[in-house]
Amino acid sequence: MIDSGVANFPAHVPRPEGAPLALEGVSVIDFSHFLAGPVGTMILADMGADVVKIEPPGRGDEFRHYPPVPEETPGQGAPYMWANRNKRSLAINLKTPQGLELVKALIAKADIVCENFSTGVMDRLGLGYEALEAVNPGLIYCSVSAYGRDGAFKDRLGFDPIAQAESGFMSLNGYPDREGVRTLSPVMDISTGMMVCNAILGALLARARTGRGQRIELALIDNAVLMTGYVPLQHLYSGSAPQRHGNISPDTCPSGVFMSQDKPFYLNCGNDKIFQRLARQVLDRPDLADDPVYADRNGRMARRAQLFELMNDMFSKQLWSFWQARMRDAQVPCGEVRSVGDALRSPEARERQLVTRIEHPVLGWIPNVRLPIRYSDTPLAGPRPAPAGGQHTDELLSELLGYDAPGIASLRASGALG
Secondary structure, eight states: OOOGGGGGSOBOOOOOTTOOOTTTTOEEEEOOOSSHHHHHHHHHHHTTOEEEEEEOTTTOSGGGGSSOOOTTSTTOOHHHHHHOTTEEEEEOOTTSHHHHHHHHHHHHTOSEEEEOOSTTHHHHTTOSHHHHHHHOTTOEEEEEESSOSSSTTTTOOOOHHHHHHHTSTGGGSSOTTSOOOOOSSOHHHHHHHHHHHHHHHHHHHHHHHHSOOOEEEEEHHHHHHHTTTTHHHHHHHHOOOOOOOTTSOSSSSSEEEEEOSSOEEEEEOOSHHHHHHIIIIISOOHHHHHOTTTTSHHHHHHTHHHHHHHHHHHHTTSOHHHHHHHHHHTTOOEEEOOOHHHHHTSHHHHHHTOEEEEEETTTEEEEEEOOSOOOSSSOOOOOOOOOOTTTTHHHHHHHHHOOOHHHHHHHHHHTTTO
């Protein structure tokens, strides 16, 4: 069962009746599985695209089975539900001639195909870009892989933690006295999914001008290097190896975790003006603001340990609520160090309606975490739960390809639909 605490979240507020959708009329045939591709196509679905998820009959996308999986809805685990909102599921056996003909017929009418199979799989199925572009010149074909579709490493498989390790991202995280750590959040998959969406939106704009589609390629390792931020250029400019600094920023000071009388919080003084406000208005220490060493960012970094000790001593004398109010008034960026559960239930999350509950046909209500996108004229689609495996098979074959009940029954008997 879903945690009863879901009832404490507000019901999702429906979008304005009759409001258009940004991607209304755009059709997506989605072969992607696990996370990087599905996140991208989910964003397209939230924008209003009709995303048809192609899955093998039976277990479907293996990501369906990542825990927790409610007993009442096998194959609909929480991670899968998070990444596949607003899609329709079509269960087709691609190992049968009839199944392949079905997806080819769907693609002939589609705007977008997204896939993240191992290199060569789509070509062997006759579903590579060249074959499909010949029958649908306007097709946008997005291919997601670990190390690219050509070159010496095209056969390598990869997942988010591998990309974190090989890109250098892992080496940046953690403390200097131990090895680097991965982030538990699959940041490489999520950010690659965002790139998938961005790339497809760009290709749609290009097609509006040229009338032609194109192939898009995204590699997890490419995106992972991007996710190391500006550190690569710092290294290439200076020649020095980046070091791990824990929660302390190597570029600004004071920046890090401090402890009030009751709670830890993160403080970030990104420039000298913010430090001046912190010293004068928050800490009541104009002497620090006037000190020629502390007044300069480089001087503060040189005396970081001394400054942190002084500040921690002051912060420990009052509750977090006291310091939070003063820093907010002084416009000093800071925030409570929260657990995920606390963050979801925080005043900020409630104010932004980040978490709501939506109806589910079996479970009653399930939680939903919205996208951060807010359109004024084309609000995002109302959230529908991720589908059960093959949930929309009959509906889609009838709606998109004109099959009647006997025709669908014949396909099912052939093994094309499992």
